[in-house]
Structures are given as C-alpha cells and as structure tokens.
Amino acid sequence: MSDPEMGWVPEPPAMTLGASRVELRVSCHGLLDRDTLTKPHPCVLLKLYSDEQWVEIVSQTKVTKPLLLKNGKTAGKSTITIVAEEVSGTNDYVQLTFRAHKLDNKDLFSKSDPFMEIYKTNGDQSDQLVWRTEVVKNNLNPNWEPFRLSLHSLCSCDVHRPLKFLVYDYDSSGKHDFIGEFTSTFQEMQEGTANPGQEMQWDCINPKYRDKKKNYKSSGTVVLAQCTVEKVHTFLDYIMGGCQISFTVAIDFTASNGDPRSSQSLHCLSPRQPNHYLQALRAVGGICQDYDSDKRFPAFGFGARIPPNFEVSHDFAINFDPENPECEEISGVIASYRRCLPQIQLYGPTNVAPIINRVAGPAQREQSTGQATKYSVLLVLTDGVVSDMAETRAAIVHASRLPMSIIIVGVGNADFSDMRLLDGDDGPLRCPRGVPAARDIVQFVPFRDFKDAAPSALAKCVLAEVPRQVVEYYASQGISPGAPRPCTPATTPSPSP
Missing domain, CATH: 2.60.40.150 (C2 domain)
Known part of the structure; x- marks a missing residue:
C-alpha cells in the first residue's frame, strides 16, 4: 500500500465524439527485484502502435502475457495482466x-x-x-x-x-x-x-x-x-438535444499575403496545388459541415478593396451578396473564394474585430432565448499580425460571454505571437480596460505545423477545444440540453426516370 498523502486518481479525459472510451487496468506479478537495498518501484508504460500492430490488446477483456527482457528472454516468472472494460453510461x-x-x-x-x-x-x-x-x-x-x-x-x-x-x-x-x-x-x-x-x-x-x-x-x-x-452534460448530449453548431468563415485578403498572380502568394490559385487557404478550408470545413444541419456557411473576407467603389472592407460577403452571405457547403465557400479573388484588391490593415463583432450579433440574440439551440463558431484564416489588437481583445472578451467560439488558423510564416496571446493559454485574455474574458474561447493553430500532415490532423487540432467550450458555456448559464431528437432513417433519392 502506498502513502495516502501522495494524491490520487486523475479523472479520465473527456470522450471524443463518436468514440467509445475504454478503461485499462494493469497489474504485474512476480517482478524481478532490481534494487539492492529497497523494494522496486515499478511503473508501466503503455504504447500504441498506430496502424499495423498492437491493437488487438483491447479486443479481449483480459490479457496476461510474460514480461520479456531486452534480449527477448522471459524475465523469470514476471507477468503483466491488462483488463479492458468499455466505459458506458453517464458522465455524472x-x-x-x-x-x-x-x-x-x-x-x-x-x-x-x-x-x-x-x-x-x-x-x-x-x-x-x-x-x-x-x-x-x-x-x-x-x-x-x-x-x-x-x-x-x-x-x-x-x-x-x-x-x-x-x-x-x-x-x-x-x-x-x-x-x-x-x-x-x-x-x-x-x-x-x-x-x-x-x-x-x-x-x-x-x-x-x-x-x-x-x-x-x-x-x-x-x-x-x-x-x-x-448531472454533467456532454457535447454529444447538446448535439443530440438539437443544438446546432453554426460555422462562419472569415478569410484574410490583406496585401501581406502577396499578389495572387505570383506563385509566392499565399492566395495563388495554381492548377497544380491548392494554396494554404484552400487546404485549410477543405481540411477544417469538411469536418465543420458535419455539425451543421443545413450545411450553409456565411463566408466573409476582410482587409480588401471591393467593387464597385473599391473601398476597404473588413467584413464583406465573398459571394458579394450582403443580404445572404451563406454558401452551400464548404465546396460553395471554396467556389465563392475562387470567384471573389480576381475581383478584389488585396489591401489592409488586418482588422479582425469587425468580423468578430458581426458574428457576436446573432450569438447575442441566441443568448437571449435561454436555450441550447445554436452555438456560433467563427473560423478565421489569416496570414499575420493583427492591426487592431486592442479592439480585437475587447471583441473577444465580449464574445466570451456569448454562445460563441473563435478558431484562428495562421497561414504562412509570419510572426503569430499576437495570435498566441489571443489564445489565452498563458493566462486569461483581458480587454484594454482590464476586464478578463469569462472563458477561453479562442483556439489558434499555425497551418505550417500541419502542411505536411494528413488533413485530418489539422482538423483534429483545430476543433479540439470546441466540444469543451460548448459544454462550458451552457453549463455556466445553467442551460441543459433539449430532449434527444428521434432518429429518422436516411432516405435514398429515387433515380430520375
């Protein structure tokens, strides 16, 4: 028995949506004595070999194997037993x-x-x-x-x-x-x-x-x-109870991205390879649209001169329809982006506060309903330093009290220290007046860390904090999920005659 004052029992991590959580219990018997004067203090390191082997260990409820030395020989009568039990039921x-x-x-x-x-x-x-x-x-x-x-x-x-x-x-x-x-x-x-x-x-x-x-x-x-x-509700409880995740896309069209006609531009539309903005849109948007029932995404640009008067705008609809900025699925966002780019002039500065405040408007109206029906997520794709840092901090602090999260994907090789400050991982973000954010709602991810990885790796990292943020907001407001909606069988469209 170990010292009871050593602290105890970390809680298991939150379950990933759509996955089963499995608890593993490990025990060893007959271990070799490696210490001369004292008893050994053994620990177990479990490794998962990703795609090809070592996965079968949880396919049985109990596995006992002999322990081997580095030379491959058995370590006396030492054995290790692993018991697997699927976690089910409640998160209470x-x-x-x-x-x-x-x-x-x-x-x-x-x-x-x-x-x-x-x-x-x-x-x-x-x-x-x-x-x-x-x-x-x-x-x-x-x-x-x-x-x-x-x-x-x-x-x-x-x-x-x-x-x-x-x-x-x-x-x-x-x-x-x-x-x-x-x-x-x-x-x-x-x-x-x-x-x-x-x-x-x-x-x-x-x-x-x-x-x-x-x-x-x-x-x-x-x-x-x-x-x-x-009672502790989960992200899945809110989704099954009818809460919709409403995604809005905002794209940086400032001149620091480079002339789109140049192959060095972050906005270069090359027939050979999609640029980083397109890669990020496809990777993250493909996952986002699975949470959105109507799969329609408001998509905006900022930092460009736009027709007809070519005045600088920091929240213009990239489909040039201010009355209906929504695009059909992520493929529609990509199509609008491709059509928009040749019609605008990249300019500046990089003002992010206007688009945050634009999304905060519907989120504030949603807050007044007192129900878990729609949670807003703003996806910002940008290449560099924020010009309106004070206003952006104030906008985020205001949004932290609303059903809203902000995901920032940094594109290119610029200095993203401002973005890391907004992320709030080193301490609560404060507005210029010193008011702290009610909760951490910003997730920043530099695209360059994932440009050679599978698209799913970027999407997983970008969306890692959203489930927690959704639950955290509604729990702080004392709002429970709605009753689970009945599942309706999918229907297959009849072929045209």
Whole structure:
C-alpha cells in the first residue's frame, strides 16, 4: 500500500465524439527485484502502435502475457495482466462526505491517524482502488474532507456494484494498521441519504477481532453525511438535444499575403496545388459541415478593396451578396473564394474585430432565448499580425460571454505571437480596460505545423477545444440540453426516370 498523502486518481479525459472510451487496468506479478537495498518501484508504460500492430490488446477483456527482457528472454516468472472494460453510461459526478466515530486506537502514545480507502469490485471479482481520503492526525472521530469523483470512477455507472470501504491508521513506514471495513453499494448510499439531513451509518468491522472476541461489536462507526449527484452534460448530449453548431468563415485578403498572380502568394490559385487557404478550408470545413444541419456557411473576407467603389472592407460577403452571405457547403465557400479573388484588391490593415463583432450579433440574440439551440463558431484564416489588437481583445472578451467560439488558423510564416496571446493559454485574455474574458474561447493553430500532415490532423487540432467550450458555456448559464431528437432513417433519392 502506498502513502495516502501522495494524491490520487486523475479523472479520465473527456470522450471524443463518436468514440467509445475504454478503461485499462494493469497489474504485474512476480517482478524481478532490481534494487539492492529497497523494494522496486515499478511503473508501466503503455504504447500504441498506430496502424499495423498492437491493437488487438483491447479486443479481449483480459490479457496476461510474460514480461520479456531486452534480449527477448522471459524475465523469470514476471507477468503483466491488462483488463479492458468499455466505459458506458453517464458522465455524472457524485459528491461524498464521510466522518467516523470512536474508531479503535492503534497508537500507544497518541491517537490513531485514520484515513479511508474505497474500492469497487470489478467483473473479474478483483478490487480496484477508486479513492483514498486524506489522513486526519491524532483523531478517533475524524471528519474527512468532501470529495467529488465521477460515477464511472466510483462504480462504473453500476449502482448495484459492490463497494468496499477500508479504514486504516496511517504509519509513515507504509505499514498502516487496519482498523476495520464495511461494504455497500451506490444505490444503498443514495437511498440512505435521500431526504434532507438524512445520514447513513455503518459499523466498521475488523474480521479478526470479530472472530476472536466474544463481545466484539465494532471498531467504530463510519457516517455518510452527504451523497449528492451532479448531472454533467456532454457535447454529444447538446448535439443530440438539437443544438446546432453554426460555422462562419472569415478569410484574410490583406496585401501581406502577396499578389495572387505570383506563385509566392499565399492566395495563388495554381492548377497544380491548392494554396494554404484552400487546404485549410477543405481540411477544417469538411469536418465543420458535419455539425451543421443545413450545411450553409456565411463566408466573409476582410482587409480588401471591393467593387464597385473599391473601398476597404473588413467584413464583406465573398459571394458579394450582403443580404445572404451563406454558401452551400464548404465546396460553395471554396467556389465563392475562387470567384471573389480576381475581383478584389488585396489591401489592409488586418482588422479582425469587425468580423468578430458581426458574428457576436446573432450569438447575442441566441443568448437571449435561454436555450441550447445554436452555438456560433467563427473560423478565421489569416496570414499575420493583427492591426487592431486592442479592439480585437475587447471583441473577444465580449464574445466570451456569448454562445460563441473563435478558431484562428495562421497561414504562412509570419510572426503569430499576437495570435498566441489571443489564445489565452498563458493566462486569461483581458480587454484594454482590464476586464478578463469569462472563458477561453479562442483556439489558434499555425497551418505550417500541419502542411505536411494528413488533413485530418489539422482538423483534429483545430476543433479540439470546441466540444469543451460548448459544454462550458451552457453549463455556466445553467442551460441543459433539449430532449434527444428521434432518429429518422436516411432516405435514398429515387433515380430520375
């Protein structure tokens, strides 16, 4: 048993949309002793070989293999066992508070230093540690700190799964003295604390004392003072509940991109290879349109002189229809981009605030509905330094309080330090007046890091934070997903006669 003050149990990462999450439990037996004076401190490094091998390890629920030395020979009788269990059910969290009364004293010159461990019983009847409380020093009536963990971590979302509670007296040597134990289930814990102020109590039993002592009753009692379930919604819950992700595209047409007639221009329309703007549009837009039910994208340009008067605009529709800037699918955005480019003059400056504020308008109207029906995502493709940095910071801080996210893809080899500042990964973004953003809504990705990678790699990185941002916004507003929509079977169009 390891030191209970070392911290414990990181929560599993959020599940990727459309994927199954699998929990792996690893145990080893008969390991070789590599230390001369102390016992070994083993760790396990799991590697996944991407496409060709090593994938079958989770195709079985339990795999035991011998451990090999570097020379290929077996490491004595050492074995490693990996148990796989698919994570299913809910993402709910539970808040628990325990205390104890009149625990047995295990120390000669002071009182016990109790802590408690909670185990769940797995399908193979093995016990898995899911939580360890802090140590309460010199106290036979400890009040342990409240703690929060996912229902999956506690009982694999099975309210009938047996739970085992063990209480120990802490010893710095690691040889902790056993005080007692009891068992329960999460269903029993919920039922026992269902009413306001209701608590549940168990006798803490030491089987050795129970079997040997005639008048033995218990080694103390443990009380569950709080058991509350917190409903945690997922990105998938909101999507299935009817929330639409509305994508808007904004393209940088400033002169720093270079003359489109030059092969060195970032806007060069070469018949041999799509430019970086087109590559980014296809990679990211192809994924984005799967979240958008009508697959119609408002698409704007900024930093160019546009016909008929060739005045500089920072939020013009690239289809030149200001009343209806939407394009049919990403292919429509690409077609409008190709038609637009020869008709405009690349100019400047790189002002981003106007397009952010334009998208923030519908997002603000959506916010007033108090429902999770439409979340706006602005995709900005740009080549360089922002000219209106103060205004852009203010626009982002304002948008951070709306159902809205901003994705910035940096095209070319310019200095993108301003973009990294907007990303907010190094601390909360603040407007010039010092007001901080309510949440991090900007994701910046330099295209040059992905130009030789598969398009899916860019899309995955660009969209990595959107699910979290969607959930974070609606949770902060106390807005739950709508009722899941019934699935309608896809229909195949009849061939024309």
